[in-house]
Amino acid sequence: MSEKGNHIWPAYVDMMTVLLMVYLLLALLFQVVVATSKTAINQVEADELAKAEAGKQGQEQIMPQQPPKKEQQASAAGEQASNSAENQDMTLVTITPTELAQKQGDLRLRLEARRNYLNASEIQTVKTWVEEHRSEIASKGIRLYSVAPNSNNVQVGSLLKVQFDRALSVMSAVNGSGISLESISYDNEIIQDATEDFVILRVRKDAPKP
Numbered sequence: 001m002s003e004k005g006n007h008i009w010p011a012y013v014d015m016m017t018v019l020l021m022v023y024l025l026l027a028l029l030f031q032v033v034v035a036t037s038k039t040a041i042n043q044v045e046a047d048e049l050a051k052a053e054a055g056k057q058g059q060e061q062i063m064p065q066q067p068p069k070k071e072q073q074a075s076a077a078g079e080q081a082s083n084s085a086e087n088q089d090m091t092l093v094t095i096t097p098t099e100l101a102q103k104q105g106d107l108r109l110r111l112e113a114r115r116n117y118l119n120a121s122e123i124q125t126v127k128t129w130v131e132e133h134r135s136e137i138a139s140k141g142i143r144l145y146s147v148a149p150n151s152n153n154v155q156v157g158s159l160l161k162v163q164f165d166r167a168l169s170v171m172s173a174v175n176g177s178g179i180s181l182e183s184i185s186y187d188n189e190i191i192q193d194a195t196e197d198f199v200i201l202r203v204r205k206d207a208p209k210p
Helices: 008-062 076-087 120-132 134-140 156-176
Strands: 107-110 142-147 184-186 198-203
Touching: 107 120, 120 134, 120 156, 134 198, 142 156, 156 184, 156 198
Parallel strands: 142 184
Antiparallel strands: 107 198, 142 198
16 A cells, blocks of 8 residues: 555646646637737727728818818808809800910919818909909909819819809809809819919900890
């Protein structure tokens, strides 16, 4: 019996060694699972963030710039200009660069890309021009051009929307000077080979048709 009792501890040590190896194996597997889960979660979050950034950049390119709050024009004249323009025939026409060339008496205002409104200084410039040509405008009317160059990064519909918004801002300024909106001729035109953003106010050569 004493000889058999001397062999108990080696068996006990072997058993503890096996249990320790099993514990280490399970701990290693658990760490691998946790690391894999964290990697998958980080990848999903990175993909979502990349999609959100791409969507934000796309909206910034497509959406026109909004004017600062202090320069927003929410007057009754602006609303009247909007209603009048919507009632006009907005059929798209093609305008050549020759027709947009600077002519004597024209008012040409350059604007930043995709800015769809006139600031206070530009509105005052429009009113000054109207006062200088009031008699001619009363008999012949105004031809309005709004130009936004075509860009591969911006949809044509968005560019036409920017042009239309600029035209409304100009109409509001003209109407604020006491000129009837019926005296203004405007088409939301497709511009060939335009390279800069601008609006043109020009006294018509002949009186508008009733």
